[in-house]
Amino acid sequence: MARTTVLHQWHGSAGARMTGFAGWDMPVSYGRGAIEEHRLVRRSAGLFDTSHMAQYTVSGDRALEYLERLVTARLAGLAEWSSTYALLCRDDGGVLDDLFLYRLPDSWLVVANAANRERDASWFREHLPSSGVEFADVSDETSMFAFQGPKTLSVMDRLTDAAASRIGRFAAAELPLAGASVLVGRTGYTGEDGVELFLPNETALAVWELLLAEAERAGVEAGPIGLAARDSLRFEPGFPLYGHELSTEISPVEARLTWACDLEKEFIGRDALARQRERGVERRLATVRMKERSVPREGFAVQSDGKPVGHVASGMYCPTVDASCANVFVPAALAKVGTDVDIEIRGRPRAAVVVKRPLYTPAYRR
Amino acid sequence: MTFDEKVRYQDTHEWARKDGDLVVVGISDYAQDSLGDVVYVELPDVGATKKKGDPFGVVESVKAASDVYMPISGEIVEINSALEDEPSTVNDAPFASGWLIRVRPSDSSELDALMSASEYEEYTKGLDD
Known part of the structure; x- marks a missing residue:
């Protein structure tokens, strides 16, 4: 039985064509078709249900040093309320997953691919120190949307007293939306400006509908976007998709992702990547x-x-x-x-x- | 969903319409809708002779590549070269400007063996879950 997001029924009523993805039943496109959805995001605004993605929280006194050893990007200099892209590597440099990490005041939010949810969680748990770090998989209670396109910030601003556009690129803020407190990151995976929202399942539908309704009130052309356009939107700006450009059998050096790896710090897989970089890859x-x-x-x-x-x-x-x-x-x-x-x-x-x-x-x- | 009544249908979702001595062939509205956005259409060489049921081309959508099959035997006398630049015409007008090939049939009676619009509509209902 495929898993469904809180918006499953909404997608159905909106005429979505559904497809199986990493064990989830997700919209592949809506009535206007994948190509028009792609263009809509490039010229205006599109809303994606990305609730299938996995979210973990990491907290505790030793959270920073723990994560620093597991992921490829340097976290030490990262300010609170900002985020970074990083890879999760094995010792041999093979990639277990690609992640986004948000540094929050008392914890870290780690966003991972739906297909890798269990494997990542096991990896994180296996590497937990005996004390000082708490790891939790919060995927089940968390909904996640991406609202992407050049006009999305103007819509977000109307709903947040202009707070949304004060969030810097790759930064985040906690903002009230539809009566709930929502974590809003100025992040996304389309090559356009926009935001990603993390919110409790209970408020997900209200916020989803609010975003589309507010776009309409603002005269901003917007609509829901399925997985097909999500794929072409990430492909054009050169963002990797796990299982395609990345896998345990592909190294970040081969995939041209060494920019996401800080070889000056210690992390699992660092030595293998440094060797590959020095000797070159085939x-x-x-x-x-x-x-x-x-x-x-x-x-x-x-x-x-x-x-x-x-x-x-x-x-x-x-x-x-x-x-x-x-x-x-x-x-x-x-x-x-x-x-x-x-x-x-x-x-x-x-x-x-x-x-x-x-x-x-x-x-x-x- | 449109089931054009002026054409006859094959179970693999191609349609055929008599046009003087020739037969025009395309894919149904049902087919284009199931495929999604068409991004490329590969058509045969003019002059090729094919039998009913032979693959004559490929319709590629965002999702997948699908073979298209001759609904009637004969010689291909014309292909819709406008689809080279505007493959989405197959989505926009599957029964009109989105046609694929024009065939000189070797046996026009093969048309009678194809489904009528109402038969085809019934048939597609059986395919939806």
Whole structure:
């Protein structure tokens, strides 16, 4: 039996097409279709139910040193009410998950992928010191939304006495919404400005409806967004998706995520990553653009001069780029911009070229 | 959902419509709706001869690639090349400008074996859970 979020019934009444995802029954798209949803987020505002994602809280006197040893990003300099992206690595540098960590005054909120919820929780528990750290999986009682797009902050401001836009990029604040206190992070995974909201299940539906209603009152075009557009929206700005660009068999060096790893600090997997970085890796992530519209999909073979050289990690039609593109793992020598490769689609090699990453510059870098 | 009454349907969701000596072929509204946003349509070479039931192309949506099958045997005399730049026409007008191929049928009576709009509508109801 698939798990459902608090909004399951709402999605159904809104005409969502549902799909199984990491054991959850989630909306893949609504009536307007995935491509139009993608465009809506790029030009205005879209609301995502991301309540399937896992949330843990970590607290106690030794929480900082405990987390510092487990994740790849440096946490020590992180101010309260701010956040960072980080990876959770094994000793060999293989990636168990990618995470967002929010530093709150008395605790840390760790956001993880739904598919990895149990494995991450076990890993965190196994590494707990005998005292000084409390770890809790709060996923069941927590709902999570992303409200993304260039016009979302103006809607949030109307509801929060302009407090929302005072939250800096990657910062967070506790704000009252629909009578509840909601943790609002100026974060997201679409390449647009926007917020992510963490709230108790009991208030989730009221806040969801409030956001859409307030957008309408403000004359801001907005709507719900499903998983299909979530995927293309994260793909264009070059954000990895666990199970595709990241896995226990892929290292952050191969996936070009060393920027998320502070090799100057001690953490599990650090030595393996430092060695890889020093010696170089055989294969690397590259983004290719198809010369025709045929869609390269996960698992398809990459060829060079007729020989297999790699595989597609993620591939799709990218609405903003208006081309079919793919992330591929290929030998480092072929990962250079301008290199011609072929993707085998239905038995035939189709021309593609390695292009500059990212395909779309995320708002925080503009 | 539209079930155009001027065309006949195959169980794999293609439609066929007599057009003078030729037969126009496309996919049904039901099919385009199930596929979702179409992003690429791969069509055969003009001049190719195919039998009823043979795959003649691929319709790729955001979600997946789906083969499309000949609802009638014959020679492909024209393909809808406008779909190259505007594949979403298959979603917007599946029975009109979103047509896929034009066929010179080798046996027009094959059309009679296809389903009427009402038969096809019944058939699709059985497919929904």
